[in-house]
Amino acid sequence: MELNTHLTQLADSINRENGQLMADHLSLSEIISLTIEHESTVPSMHSRTTQQEIAFNNKMSLLKKMDNVIKRTVDLDSFVQNKMHLALDAETRRSYHEMTVSRLRAVSSIFDGRYTDAFKHLSDAITAFLKVFEVWSTPVMWKLTYNIRIMAKLVNAAPSSSTTTTTPGSGGSSERKIDPFEEASRLLNRCFQSSGADRATDLELSKKRAAMGIVNQLFQIYFKLNNLKLCKNLTKTIESKLYPALDTYPIKQCITYRFFVGRLAAFDGDFVKAREFLLFSFNQCPSDNQKNKRLILLYLIPMQLSQCIFPKQSLLIKHGLHQFVGIVKGMKTGDIKQFNECLSSNQNYFIQKGIYLIIEKLKNIVYRNLFKKIYLINGNARVPIGHFVTALKWAENETVDVDEAECIISNLIYNGYIKGYISHKVGLVLSPTNPFPAFWK
Structure with missing residues (x-):
């Protein structure tokens, strides 16, 4: 029986403290991602190798067989307790049993199309896991936090799902809609706090090693919610001396982290830092991952153009x-x-x-290059403003006048794109040396 085998293997991974194997057994990535593809009106951009497709289909087949057993089981709690033999104290065993039962109920709810219930069950599973989270189970933390984020995405994408809560009020009670991403962010913050609460002096043996994987999931949610301020709070914490150095985390997590921090820097106007971080992500991203390469380029190109x-x-x-x-x-x-x-x-x-x-x-750079052409054609360091007005009327707007042209030139001078000054009698008086400096150096 597949469920018996699954529970035996899961218990074995816990007893052996094999975090990666435990994470593989608990993963719901396959069923959630496939359901998102079915529910979404946008064509999927995911591509899998033949080997990945086989593993994916095998996992889906296993989950479906497990779901058939779950639906026939009257007392799932007792069933799990009897089948999972853990060499642990009673309280710890109880937490692992709660985690396992909630996760199995999440599987069944997804197959039934009850995504809001699945989200709740998966949240309960993570809550139970936090009670027993240890350094060795860091891969499990990464897997569960990823799963709750994409589960929130599924609840949000499915038109049939509705997440509501009852609010007491005068004359009865009312229901208000809950954003699954906000709910997921609250749970992820608890996970982040759990990892940061470790007081181990050796950071290599600390639960803080799980921090970046959790932060990356929070980044994706906060960008979705357009709450960038909370992203900055996370970077300030994880980049402090109380946490491991950034380059000691797994390279895949570093790629994601630098991608989001690069985007944050771009929004703050720090294009140099943004370019550095995004360039790192692009160069380190595997060449066969074209989807992520394209996503990084989307934000890297404007940074490159600014230079x-x-x-x-x-x-x-x-x-x-x-x-x-x-x-x-x-x-x-x-x-x-x-x-x-x-x-x-x-x-x-x-x-x-x-x-x-x-x-x-970036339009300022276009103006700079246009005005440099006019300067070269003019062949003189003193260029009448009328020349610029004529060029702007042809290239941009017939209504451009002298005042607007002078305003554009003044802005270029102020920002270092042009060296010179405006004389209302002469026009633009350019510096005799390097009037159009290479501002990007």
Whole structure:
């Protein structure tokens, strides 16, 4: 019987303190991700190798057989207690039994389409696990925190799911909708606090080793909820001396962590730090993981462009980022018209990805390159403002006047894109040495 075998193997992994094996037995990643694909109206971008597909299907088949037994079992609690033989004290055994039963009920609820119930059962399983969490079971912590996040995603995506709570009030009670991501974030914070409560002096043997995996799940939720302030609180904590050095965590977690911290830096206007962190994530990301490579590039490209590092068009096409083609061409040539048209036609896409304002700021570089062309054609360090007005009317807007042109030039001078000053009698008076400095160095 599959459920008997599963419980025996799970108990064995606990008795042997084999965290990775225990995590594999407890994983619900397969059933949750597959259900999300079925519930979502957006085509899946997941691709699996033949070997991964076989393992995936085997796990799904096992879970389905286990679910058939679960539904026929009258007293699941007693069944688990009788089948899981743990060489532990009574209280610890009780917590592991609670965790196992709640997790099995979550499996059954997912197959029945009761996703809100599944979310609750999985939350109960994690709560029970926190009572027995040890350093050796760190992989289990990572797996469960990942599962609760994608379970929240499933509850949120399924139109048939509704998460409500009853609120007492005058004249009766009312129901209010609960955001599963907010609920998951509260539970994940408890997990983070549990890992941080370890007072072991040797950080290599501390439960704090689990911190980055939990933080990465919280990052994904906080970005989803647009609560970036809480992300900064997490980075401040995990980067303190009380936690292991960042480069000592598993490389996959470092890639994810630096990706989100890089995005945070971009939103704060620290493009240099953002580029450094995002470039690390892109270079370290496995070459066969094209989905994540593309996601990193989506935020790395604007950082590269801010330093006048232009990606090849072939790279953009390879990763399906054609939205940037006109942006790159416009910046390189100073073609403000092409830049504006590309920005306008892809406005909704850039807004959806949260990079519209960042790309809009790149317009200053386009102006710089356009005005440098005018300077080279003029052949003189003194360029009449009328030349710029003519170029801007052709490239951007027929209504551009002298005042607007001077405003743009003043902004470029202030931000270090141009060295010079404006004389209302002469025009733009450029520095005799390096009037258009390489500001990105």
